[in-house]
Amino acid sequence: MLKLDLDDLSFAEGGHVLLRHALRSVDVGQVVAVHGAAPALSVHVAAWCRGEGHSLVTADGESAAEKDAVVTIRRGSAESARWSDAERAGTPSLDGVVERPKASWGLAARGASVERGGAAFDFRLNEKRVLWADDAARLYQQAVAAQWDPQSAIDWNAPCDLPAEVEDAVVQVMTYLIENETAALLVPARFLSQLHPHFREVMQLLAVQTADEARHIEVFTRRALLKRDLLGLSTVGGQASLKTLVDEPDFALSSLLLSVLGEGSFLSLLWFLNTHGPDPITRQIAQLAAQDEARHVAFGMAHLEHQLAADPSLLERMRSAIQRRHDALSSTAGLNDLVYDALIVLAAGAWTPAAIRTGFQRVADLVQDMHSGRTRRLLRLGFSDAEADELSALHTKNFM
Amino acid sequence: MTSKTLILGAVAYDPKVVTIWDGFKAYFAERGLDFDYVLYSNYERQVRGHFEAQYQVAWNSPLAWLQAERVARERGRVARAVAMRDTDQDLTSVVIVKTDGGINAIEDLKGKTVGVGAADSPQATLIPLLHLAEAGLEPGRDFEVKRFDKLLGKHGDHIGGERDAAKALFAGEVDACCMIDGNHLLFTREGTLPANGTRVLAQTAKYDHCNFTVLDDAPTDLIEQFVTLLLAMSYDDAEVRPLLDLEGLKQWKPGRVLGYASLERAVARFDTLAPFLAELGIR
Numbered sequence: 001m002l003k004l005d006l007d008d009l010s011f012a013e014g015g016h017v018l019l020r021h022a023l024r025s026v027d028v029g030q031v032v033a034v035h036g037a038a039p040a041l042s043v044h045v046a047a048w049c050r051g052e053g054h055s056l057v058t059a060d061g062e063s064a065a066e067k068d069a070v071v072t073i074r075r076g077s078a079e080s081a082r083w084s085d086a087e088r089a090g091t092p093s094l095d096g097v098v099e100r101p102k103a104s105w106g107l108a109a110r111g112a113s114v115e116r117g118g119a120a121f122d123f124r125l126n127e128k129r130v131l132w133a134d135d136a137a138r139l140y141q142q143a144v145a146a147q148w149d150p151q152s153a154i155d156w157n158a159p160c161d162l163p164a165e166v167e168d169a170v171v172q173v174m175t176y177l178i179e180n181e182t183a184a185l186l187v188p189a190r191f192l193s194q195l196h197p198h199f200r201e202v203m204q205l206l207a208v209q210t211a212d213e214a215r216h217i218e219v220f221t222r223r224a225l226l227k228r229d230l231l232g233l234s235t236v237g238g239q240a241s242l243k244t245l246v247d248e249p250d251f252a253l254s255s256l257l258l259s260v261l262g263e264g265s266f267l268s269l270l271w272f273l274n275t276h277g278p279d280p281i282t283r284q285i286a287q288l289a290a291q292d293e294a295r296h297v298a299f300g301m302a303h304l305e306h307q308l309a310a311d312p313s314l315l316e317r318m319r320s321a322i323q324r325r326h327d328a329l330s331s332t333a334g335l336n337d338l339v340y341d342a343l344i345v346l347a348a349g350a351w352t353p354a355a356i357r358t359g360f361q362r363v364a365d366l367v368q369d370m371h372s373g374r375t376r377r378l379l380r381l382g383f384s385d386a387e388a389d390e391l392s393a394l395h396t397k398n399f400m
Numbered sequence: 401m402t403s404k405t406l407i408l409g410a411v412a413y414d415p416k417v418v419t420i421w422d423g424f425k426a427y428f429a430e431r432g433l434d435f436d437y438v439l440y441s442n443y444e445r446q447v448r449g450h451f452e453a454q455y456q457v458a459w460n461s462p463l464a465w466l467q468a469e470r471v472a473r474e475r476g477r478v479a480r481a482v483a484m485r486d487t488d489q490d491l492t493s494v495v496i497v498k499t500d501g502g503i504n505a506i507e508d509l510k511g512k513t514v515g516v517g518a519a520d521s522p523q524a525t526l527i528p529l530l531h532l533a534e535a536g537l538e539p540g541r542d543f544e545v546k547r548f549d550k551l552l553g554k555h556g557d558h559i560g561g562e563r564d565a566a567k568a569l570f571a572g573e574v575d576a577c578c579m580i581d582g583n584h585l586l587f588t589r590e591g592t593l594p595a596n597g598t599r600v601l602a603q604t605a606k607y608d609h610c611n612f613t614v615l616d617d618a619p620t621d622l623i624e625q626f627v628t629l630l631l632a633m634s635y636d637d638a639e640v641r642p643l644l645d646l647e648g649l650k651q652w653k654p655g656r657v658l659g660y661a662s663l664e665r666a667v668a669r670f671d672t673l674a675p676f677l678a679e680l681g682i683r
Contacts, residue, residue: 012588012595040584040600043494047582050487053635053650078650081636116638 002026003069006036011044019045019073023054028077031057033069045071053078086113090198094137099128101198110200123196129310131251133302136201143208143295148288150219158280160226162349166278167227169345173273174224175232176339178217180266180400183242184296185213187258191251205299212292219285226281235336241398244325252307252314253321259300260377261322261392262400265370267293269399272366276359278349297377304381315382319391326394370399406622407455408437408612409446411464413557416646423643427633433625442553443520444676447471450615451680457482457623458613461555462522462663467676468613469657474682481611481655482627487648488609489659493528494584495602496593497576498569506535506602513544515565515574520672521556522663523609524565528578530666531604539670546574559583566592576601608659627654 004022009015015038022032034045046056053076090096092111103120125131133139162170192206224231245262248254270293273286308314340363345351347366348359371392378388406428410421421437428435438455440446443464450458451471460468465481472479495514497503503512509532517524525547529539539545548568550560565577566587579587584600587593612630614623630652633640644650667673677683 010588010596011585012593039499039596040494040598043492043581043600043603044585046492047580047585050490051582051648053486076650078635081634082641084636085638117641 001072002030002032004032004034006034006038006041008037010038010041011048012040013038015041015044016048019048020052023073023075024079026075028075028080031072031074033072035069042070045073049073049076052076082115083113086115088112089114094201097128097132097199100126101196103196105196105198107197110198121196124194125191125199125251126196128199129307131195131199131202131303133202133299133306135302136199136205136299139295139299139302140201140205140208143205143212143292146291146295147208147211148215150215150222153288154219154281154284156222156226156281158284160279160281162227162278163351165351166345166349168232169342170278170282171224171228172232172338172342173346174220175234176238176342177220178224178231179234179238180242180262180398181213181216181220183245183400184258184263184266185210185217187245187248187254190246191254202303209296209299212296216285216289216292219289223281223285232342233338235338237336238339238398241329241396242400244328244396245400248321250317250321252304253318255300255303256318256321257325258400259296260304260381261374261395263293263296263300264373264377265395265399267297268366268370268373272347272362272369276347276349276362278346282346301377301380308382312382318381319383319387322391322394325396329396329398404619404622405434405436406457406619406626408435408457408459409449409455410437410439410459411443411446411461411554411557412439412441413551413554420643420646423646427640427643428626428629431629433622433629435626443467443555444553444679447676448680450613451475451477453617456614456618457626460611460613461557462607462609462611462660463520463526463555463667463672465611465613465657465660466664466667467673468615470673470677471680471682472615474677478616480614480616481657482614482623483630483652483655484608484611485647485649486651486653488611489653489656490606491523491609492581492606493523493531493578493604494581494600495528495532495576495578496566496569496584496598497601499597499599501575503575503601506532506537509537509543509576509601511543512575513546513573514539515546515548515568515577517547517561517565517578518549518552518554518556518558519547520552520554521561522607522666523580524556524562524578524583526666526670526672527604527607527662528602530662530669531602533669534665535602563587563592569598570594605662606659607662608656611655611657 002022004019006015006018019034026032049056055074055076057072057074089105089108089112090098090110096110103123104118105114106118106121108114188206189210195203197203245258248257267290270286270290274283274290277283277286343363344359347362348355374392374395375388378391383391410417425435443461446458447464447467449455450468469479503509519525533539537543548561548564551558562579562583568574569577588595633644633652635641635644635650
């Protein structure tokens with residue numbers, strides 16, 4: 001018979017931990033003799049055992065272990081019954097990612113042993129083929145390593161004395177960026193809440209992606225308010241374009257429209273601001289944001305390539321989605337003049353006819369650069385030259 | 401609802417009661433027993449409802465069992481306990497004092513104040529007071545009783561009264577307090593009582609708690625099916641386990657009534673049933 005000596009440890013101080021462990025070490029139906037000197041030990045052990053489904057044995061006092069025992073306990077079957085049919089939620093490694101994790105695994109860590117009988121969670125995104133990217137783990141590691149602190153990563157005291165018209169243009173561009181980055185935060189956040197946590201690496205990556213956008217919103221806001229008390233204008237056309245992104249319910253199509261085409265175009269815009277920004281702060285925040293956005297585009301591409309490999313018909317759905325979004329936005333103004341003009345003034349850097357000519361040319365080059373980037377990515381996804389060119393041209397004039 | 405529906409009466413001592421009986425309803429339905437329930441806010445109305453045939457099986461507190469059993473006897477009827485939880489068997493209550501309070505034996509409570517739970521709580525009031533009375537100290541005469549009434553009519557199913565009595569011990573309002581054994585462990589672990597700050601002055605003999613009660617006119621076939629299905633509920637079954645966890649048991653047991661002897665002596669000694677019986681015209 002197993003003897004457990006609790007010394008003077010009471011059940012109010014954790015004595016049950018040692019008893020539970022001792023009971024686990026004997027078979028169901030076998031007994032453990034509990035010794036100890038804590039006051040009320042017999043009262044507490046009896047009450048605890050009743051709740052746990054163990055029974056008290058009337059001691060016959062014959063064996064040595066039982067002699068002087070405070071109480072002798074026969075192990076009940078409840079705990080082993082609870083875990084006998086538990087199920088492993090895959091295995092922790094990437095090889096353990098299953099095609100369709102069970103809803104009843106819920107929030108359990110991948111590889112955990114899950115008790116049966118729990119309520120099923122409603123995770124709408126629960127199929128590996130529609131959300132996985134083999135690159136997700138690597139991209140997540142990269143994203144974590146590349147996190148930056150807006151306070152210390154940017155030299156907020158750098159000189160920033162622009163002509164009033166150029167400063168106004170910067171404020172307007174920042175206002176536009178904030179609105180777009182807000183869409184880029186909310187869209188993955190909404191999918192994140194529908195994602196089965198079994199796909200841990202994708203979940204983590206989307207979480208960091210939303211955190212990236214939170215920082216972008218912070219630095220763009222801070223730059224806008226550096227010299228001004230108010231932000232710029234928000235237009236119906238701009239928001240209509242973003243609303244089509246927020247409203248897209250399909251994860252793959254959302255990846256295409258937001259991550260590949262939208263953030264892909266934004267990547268060009270941010271590098272443009274990095275190159276032509278009129279002050280060092282604007283140039284610096286654009287660079288940091290562009291590095292993050294490049295990862296977002298990479299995940300969108302990786303995820304779509306993974307899904308296309310299994311389901312080539314996705315290409316046709318992607319074509320329709322681009323067309324549909326174009327049609328939905330055909331009656332709106334597209335990128336409004338005031339944002340477009342602000343970009344020109346920003347890239348001009350000065351309020352002179354010659355500078356404006358330069359700024360205008362730079363923005364024209366930017367639009368061309370965005371188109372080439374989109375076309376290149378569409379080609380990589382499997383569209384033909386002509387299709388890629390045509391579909392890129394249908395992309396929203398709002399850039400994102 | 402048809403005449404072949406078995407209806408249970410239960411007291412809503414906590415919102416989870418609805419979850420529990422809805423769960424049982426589904427469990428029984430899947431196994432061919434048409435089961436439903438009605439909830440009462442107190443056991444007295446539930447016991448009266450039983451004799452007015454508002455339902456056929458009661459989930460009774462030990463005091464409600466004695467009430468039903470007594471009314472049945474007065475009216476030439478028979479009440480039976482058909483099933484109970486494993487955790488309803490062999491409970492004890494304890495009388496607790498402060499470790500350094502200078503009370504070392506039951507006799508030391510003479511002239512002192514003892515905190516108890518609700519007036520109708522078997523575990524926190526009636527059975528421990530009987531224990532002290534049978535040890536020679538008559539409540540109200542040899543020591544003062546301070547009641548912590550919470551939710552009268554629920555027969556102490558709500559542990560608030562016991563917790564208030566325990567707090568009163570350390571507020572200096574009472575010299576001892578009474579509670580079910582498991583609550584002493586609970587209150588000490590949660591910090592309501594300081595670890596090693598209290599001592600068990602007395603422990604009552606074992607007694608039983610709730611049971612499913614039926615009267616002699618209950619539909620035999622439905623009751624038999626009900627009890628059979630209850631006893632078949634297995635903790636091994638993942639569908640059933642959450643229900644058992646919620647109701648606080650590992651296994652249903654056939655009903656037994658030998659564990660109500662001390663409560664019966666308590667209600668006789670303190671004349672606890674009189675007001676309820678008087679309402680029914682029983683003296």
